[in-house]
Amino acid sequence: MDCLTVAIWSTDPLTVPGLASVLRARPELHAVPLHGVGDAQAALVAAESITADVCAALDRIAAASSARVVLLTNELTDADLRLAARCGVVSVLPRSVVTTNQLLAAVMSALRTPTPDPAERTARLTGQLERVQRGLLRPRGLGCTPLAPRERDLLRLLADGLDTAEIAHQLAYSERTVKNIVQGLMSRLGLKNRTHAVAFAMRSGVL
Template structure:
């Protein structure tokens, strides 16, 4: 009696969710991924588990990073990040958010995105110990493509704000900063208020910490 050979089970599709506030970008990403049979796109609002998360924020603002950290705390899925610009100051932040690949937004419709998603899924169970080194390599490639921003530019700070925050980081008060920069104290206060309100920073120490983390000072 001959037994029929047991056929190998087909590999399961990689379940991916796409997150971006831009509707046009989301539609384009979903259509691209759905065109590949090895990928199954899960609606972003679904409660189903996913293997990989694709994030494409317009900018890596403090609010976006906070949302990424919250998502990382709720799900162990690795993240592929599409970004227009990154600063060196974002490196540790994205590591905390389970980002395993950083790609330029121009990769949203080519094989780099597919390779990034499949690669992220393959390493989901055993995150490499040299992940930080891999991300640095990603950032170096982005710098070569002209997508890496200087710290102050990526942080959204103008030169006057950088000057004020740099002196504040040295422990100077408003009067001392005004004398050093030849500003009035009112101007210094306005500069501080402008950057904290625009970037949703809580207070002066938070503003200094934000600028330092972004590599602006």
């Protein structure tokens, strides 16, 4: 039986051993920490929401390997979805209610499915996210927020007149991540430019 390597990362280090224990239910799966992602066929990322640390981890995975990513999270905006697709995420599951069987099935599916292009991944994840919200999150009073905390932080910095490099430094993001967030935010909300984005933030009470 071939050994399949899965890199694991979480915003909560105590979660990592638990996820590794779940993966051991399949003898062909071998769990490694994120620094071993270069040799991994898949990656498992767990976080309450998409923070700067999560973005950095996804960027690191995308840069170091072609691993297909299964993302466990309870908050995911449209902008997060597009970023996730660009970084190799092929499946998203609700962290708070996912079962062991669902998690293992998602990891095995990720390992067996040919890697789709980013546009196809985005379409797949959008459909999957809608099913997750409708069937699992909404009945429990959970859901995806229209404006993520990192989007609010970015809008505040835009209002202060910071450019892309300065925002990346302030938020500890890569410049690529900042550009992706801005692009996704403008596309989702129908904003024309950064000035329009700041005006939106003021009207919506972010500033």
